[in-house]
Amino acid sequence: MAQTIAMEAAVDRAALFEFLLGMGDNTLVLGHRLSEWCGHAPALEEDIALANTALDLIGQTQLWLGLAGEVEGNGRNADELAFLRDAREFRNLLLAERPNGDYGRTLMRQFLFDAWHYLALKGLRASSDPRIAAIAEKTSKEVAYHLERSRDLVIRLGDGTAESHARMKKALDELWSYTGEMFVNEAHDAALAAAGLAPEPESLKPEWNTLVAETLCAATLGKPQDGYMHRGGKRGLHTEHLGYVLAEMQFLQRAYPGASW
């Protein structure tokens, strides 16, 4: 405990809070997007798998946002952080809030995210903060499975029919410009890395590139050229889509302030 407090003192508490919000907001927003598929997936097995993945992500949200509230020290719990912040205070990647589109786009978004998520958690298992390391340890097992599944489906659909190939290619092209943000260092990232709390975002890029390139090659899709990359989510500058996600997600808490459920 003393060690934890000392570490928090060394690193700006606000920086750690921002980082934890980022982890929790990614899983919350992506979990929400996957939930939108409920009952509408192309096969019963996919309905089950999506609900299962969404369930993992919402469970992970409880852990990350719970710790964020603890670190912030203002008495806010995970629910208050999830349901009572507005869009400008959300720190998720823009990729997570991209609309579902067809099932191909949903799967491609999942794969691009899972590959990053898996590597990020791998790094976080060695975090100098035991609370972060413990969450990463627990959640990386779930995420390893998410990645295995989304990677497998991207390969099979890329190398499936002409139509499935075309749909996956289109999804990849549409989403690619939202991948750069995962590897951009924000102001506080260097300090977090120096304290051994979290790996620097840009340090994850080589391994992600290799993993993604191998998968896309097996899928006969090919890796797009890096061009312009959108960014802003990690600083609270989102697309128009997040406002609607939150309007839906936060409806009950906003319409009935103070009620318990």
Added chain:
Amino acid sequence: MYAQMVKTDAPRIKSRSEMDPRERAFQERIDAGQKIEPKEWMPEGYRRTLIRQISQHAHSEIVGQLPEGNWITRAPTLERKAILLAKVQDEAGHGLYLYCAAETLGVSRDALYDQLHSGKAKYSSIFNYPTLTWADIGAIGWLVDGAAIMNQVPLQRCSYGPYARAMVRICKEESFHQRQGYDILMKMVKGTTAQKAMVQDALDRWWWPSLMMFGPSDDASVHSAQSMAWKIKQNSNDELRQKFVDQTVPQAEYLGLTVPDPDLTWNEEKGGYDFGEPDWNEFFEVIAGNGPCNAERLGARRQAWDDGAWFRDGLTAHAEKATARRARSVAAE
């Protein structure tokens, strides 16, 4: 009940003397309480009745994802969201389990989907009602899963082995869901005036459709008599409805709610409640496709299937390519 008014093809029940020796031997096994297993001989009517009932049950599970899925993205806390996701995932799992049980009778899942999408096969009338507030999610768990359990517990003793075994597992999960639904409502009735009103409103809207889940009185139905002789069905619709009312009314009272039935009174003599008659015209309209959500529910299922064709075709094509590649590499060795 997730399967309502299942027909048996029987104009009337055959007497022992009218049965051929195989039919008689079959009926004797049923009467002795033995389980019938997939590869064994069975009368065609038995097979077709089971396919109708199990597929109707399976369709109900997957259509049932929609009214509950309607609130996953709006669940009020992270815990409630996780619980609802897990529940809907369970329902989809039940659907999968039941389609597999139906497949043991020689029908494919795709053929059963076709029957659902064409409107030939039915699913439970209850899922054609809308979920308008969060309290409806509690009410579905409490009342709809409660009614389903009432029907499914005896089905664990059904004469067809795969269906009976599927029910054992499904019943365990359903009772968990029922407790979770009741817990949602418990929390709400202890909350604000608006929350309490929301719960009463949910009971007002779900009470009668829940009683209709058991189907109209079937004491005079030849189909029910045949299903009972085959031990596909164990209790009459009225027996199950009575049991449901007797179990549920005290639970409503515990929540401080008023059951929306002016005729509801305790009958000391029979040791159960007397209650009013559901509006069977409404029931038959819903079954005929005129419920508040029939078009949306079936439309959503059809669209999911049609929009997903490229996905399923892609996976099949990949599997064929992979098999061909393996065959080529074996040939080259």
